[in-house]
Amino acid sequence: MIPIEDHTGDVISKAQRGLGLTNAMLMEKAGITQAQLRALKSGEFNEEALRRVAPVLKLDADALVELGRGSWYPQQPGEIDGFRMFTTPYGSMTVNACLVWDKESRKAVVFDTGADARPILKAAEELGVSIELILITHAHEDHVADLKRLLAKTGAKAYVNVREQAEEDFPKGVETFSAGQSFVLGRLRIESVLTSGHSPGQTTYIVKGLERLVAVVGDSLFAGSIGGGLVSFADQYRNDRERILTLPDDTVIAPGHGPLTTVGEEKAHNPFFARS
Numbered sequence: 001m002i003p004i005e006d007h008t009g010d011v012i013s014k015a016q017r018g019l020g021l022t023n024a025m026l027m028e029k030a031g032i033t034q035a036q037l038r039a040l041k042s043g044e045f046n047e048e049a050l051r052r053v054a055p056v057l058k059l060d061a062d063a064l065v066e067l068g069r070g071s072w073y074p075q076q077p078g079e080i081d082g083f084r085m086f087t088t089p090y091g092s093m094t095v096n097a098c099l100v101w102d103k104e105s106r107k108a109v110v111f112d113t114g115a116d117a118r119p120i121l122k123a124a125e126e127l128g129v130s131i132e133l134i135l136i137t138h139a140h141e142d143h144v145a146d147l148k149r150l151l152a153k154t155g156a157k158a159y160v161n162v163r164e165q166a167e168e169d170f171p172k173g174v175e176t177f178s179a180g181q182s183f184v185l186g187r188l189r190i191e192s193v194l195t196s197g198h199s200p201g202q203t204t205y206i207v208k209g210l211e212r213l214v215a216v217v218g219d220s221l222f223a224g225s226i227g228g229g230l231v232s233f234a235d236q237y238r239n240d241r242e243r244i245l246t247l248p249d250d251t252v253i254a255p256g257h258g259p260l261t262t263v264g265e266e267k268a269h270n271p272f273f274a275r276s
Helices: 008-019 023-030 034-041 047-056 061-069 118-127 147-154 162-166 233-244 263-269
Strands: 083-090 093-101 107-111 130-135 157-161 175-177 182-185 188-194 203-208 214-218 252-255
Touching: 008 034, 008 061, 008 233, 023 034, 023 047, 034 047, 047 061, 061 263, 083 118, 083 252, 093 118, 093 252, 107 118, 107 182, 107 188, 118 130, 118 147, 130 147, 130 182, 147 157, 157 162, 162 175, 188 233
Parallel strands: 107 130, 130 157, 157 175, 214 252
Antiparallel strands: 083 093, 093 107, 182 188, 188 203, 203 214
């Protein structure tokens, strides 16, 4: 079971930074002490303190408490024919990449590379599918770390949103596109949607043609949290709410870190979006 990416301390810190609140402001508004805030940010569970900070940070208190208690884990979608997610270690964390293929043509697309693309290449060989397309959610190093190997082994075309060109980790050997472009692979249709905020060109790919609608969201959204708004917290929050969580509830969300989840799970249990 893949651990949830963010604990309550991460959620609190992201919301606090996004709202521009200093520690002193948060403590005063929530009526908690410095020691309590420090403990919360370390991930320590204190229900009373969590319920005090939640409204100040515009978070759902019940969802924040169940995340802190560890009583919620997103219901997993089970096996989806034509879809696999791969999780590889990257430093002190893990990072995800996805392989999606058309069952008839056996043509496949890879979303991001993970830290090590060898498990993807092995799976593609075992499944008898040909990787012809690589789509990058955003250009941060952990998501393109093994692109060179993937390109060399497959000869596939790789694409990343043109707005990522200013990023320090912008990968070589890729073509650029503007959000809104669609990609077709056999009977699969992949729509690109700009969900910036974590990075300038962070893109969500909505995959149509599988038995379930799948949204590969990169670091836009995690199970129980959102991606850090490194460019704009406001944009990240709005794009998640308006461009991801408006998809059907049974849409499978494949994030850049942490476990799979669904739109319905996040609307009900993500502290940023659930509302009691």
